[in-house]
Amino acid sequence: MAEATTLRKKHEDQGYILQKESALSKAIVAELRQRRGHTAFQWVKGHQGHDLNELADELAGKAAEKSRGNRVSTKVPDRLVVTGARLDAMTQALAYKAIRQRRDAATDPRPRTVKTVKYVLSDLKTDFGADLHERTLWTSLRKKDLITKEARQWMWMVLHDAYWIGNKWLEASMPADLQDRAFCTHCNSLEDMTHILFACEEPGREIVWDLLTEHWQNAGGPLIAPTWGSVLGAACVPIVDDEGARKTTLERRWTILATESAHLIWKLRCERVIGRENEPFSEIEVRNRWYATLDRRLDLERRYAALTEGRKRAKRLHAVEAIWAPLIQDDEDLPPNWVEKCGVLVGICRTPYDRLGQG
Known part of the structure; x- marks a missing residue:
């Protein structure tokens, strides 16, 4: 609900240009403004047995199984419509994004x-x-x-x-x-x-x-x-x-x-x-090109993971190992930290035919 509470003013000042679900956010804010009484939200930790939270999870699961989503009206009453962005919140990047959105909306899709x-x-x-x-x-x-x-x-x-x-x-x-x-x-x-x-x-x-x-x-x-x-x-x-x-x-x-x-x-x-x-x-040329393509991609993935800093580093290293280890030649002989040690030579496992061709 951050879009309707803590981030509301920022989005309105920027004309909702950077928001992906702007129509839905505008409708929620309009509904809140139409309420006569004060509205407050309380955060509830998920998966802790809270009845309404469990019900929300159940409804979300049912909705995810639908082939088509339900139609939800996002129409905002004219008196509550907020248009445009504030000049003091506008930047060159924001203006460019707004121009592209208007042009895209006015352009018919190419057949x-x-x-x-x-x-x-x-x-x-x-x-x-x-x-x-x-x-x-x-x-x-x-x-x-x-x-x-x-x-x-x-x-x-x-x-x-x-x-x-x-x-x-x-x-x-x-x-x-x-x-x-x-x-x-x-x-x-x-x-x-x-x-x-x-x-x-x-x-x-x-x-x-x-x-x-x-x-x-x-x-x-x-x-x-x-x-x-x-x-x-x-x-x-x-x-x-x-x-x-x-x-x-x-x-x-x-x-x-x-x-x-x-x-x-x-x-x-x-x-x-x-x-x-x-x-x-030739067949051997195509095969060598395919292996070279995957070897380059593997090397790129390893270097990117090794250069990652902070809390994302361990997650990235683990992801690279999980994705690529089953594809690597002699993966059982690799050291535990082969991903981040780019000096360790690794390559995509070649078939017996390709190993024979290399020889």
């Missing part, structure tokens, strides 16, 4: 974006029973500890269908000698992101997905097929045990492996088309 997001949300619901709001998908891309900046930018572009591939080369304004770029030279079919990630016959794509599946399952993960939902919505994939409890470590591991693998497929495709005149990569 291609709507179509792509629909694919992702549909797959998540069909494959995992996750009935998610579009906003949840966009928010999941901001998980900086799971998705690198480079992969996050690529996923954002894919969701907006912003890459110049496929039928974009067939537009009337495009010269005839460039229109052949719309087609995949290996499959002789129109090239779009679905084709590149999930259908192309160029062997590099299948090798990457096979490596992902093999290492994911060897590390204790359930079988997950690469789809729009499980890849572009990787950070939204729910993985639960037999009792319905979330397995957060597995969820985080899947997000890292899936996003890095998908982004690698795109990079290999671009290198092949632009720099190799469509000459495919």
Whole structure:
């Protein structure tokens, strides 16, 4: 209730620009102001047998099981509407945020974006029973500890269908000698992101997905097929045990492996088309690139955890070990503090085929 009590004045002074659920907060404050008597709140410690607190937990659990939330009116009476922000509370960053919000509200969604997001949300619901709001998908891309900046930018572009591939080369304004770029030279079919990630016959794509599946399952993960939902919505994939409890470590591991693998497929495709005149990569080249990608990501995770200070340090070190240890070569021989000791050489466990290829 801080938004309606201790933080109320701050939010009102800033015009609720930085608040995520501003409409709900405004409605709650308006209801409080309409009360004739004095209203006070008392904090109650959770899970201590308090009847009303236990009832609130029960109602929250029932609400979480609903596929769609109840409609809640957030209309505020005209006489209680507080508009705008105070000039003495305004900053350049706050003003920029307000401008972006107004522009976003006035901009109609791009049809291609709507179509792509629909694919992702549909797959998540069909494959995992996750009935998610579009906003949840966009928010999941901001998980900086799971998705690198480079992969996050690529996923954002894919969701907006912003890459110049496929039928974009067939537009009337495009010269005839460039229109052949719309087609995949290996499959002789129109090239779009679905084709590149999930259908192309160029062997590099299948090798990457096979490596992902093999290492994911060897590390204790359930079988997950690469789809729009499980890849572009990787950070939204729910993985639960037999009792319905979330397995957060597995969820985080899947997000890292899936996003890095998908982004690698795109990079290999671009290198092949632009720099190799469509000459495919060899199997050993693709495998080495996949291992190198994961090894770099592991090294980045270890260094970031080792540099973390304060109370978050131990939590971060533990998270890195839990996520990566099952994927590491000879993990049983590693010292207890291998995560923070970056001088200890570690790498992703290679299959017998890859070890033979290295030799």
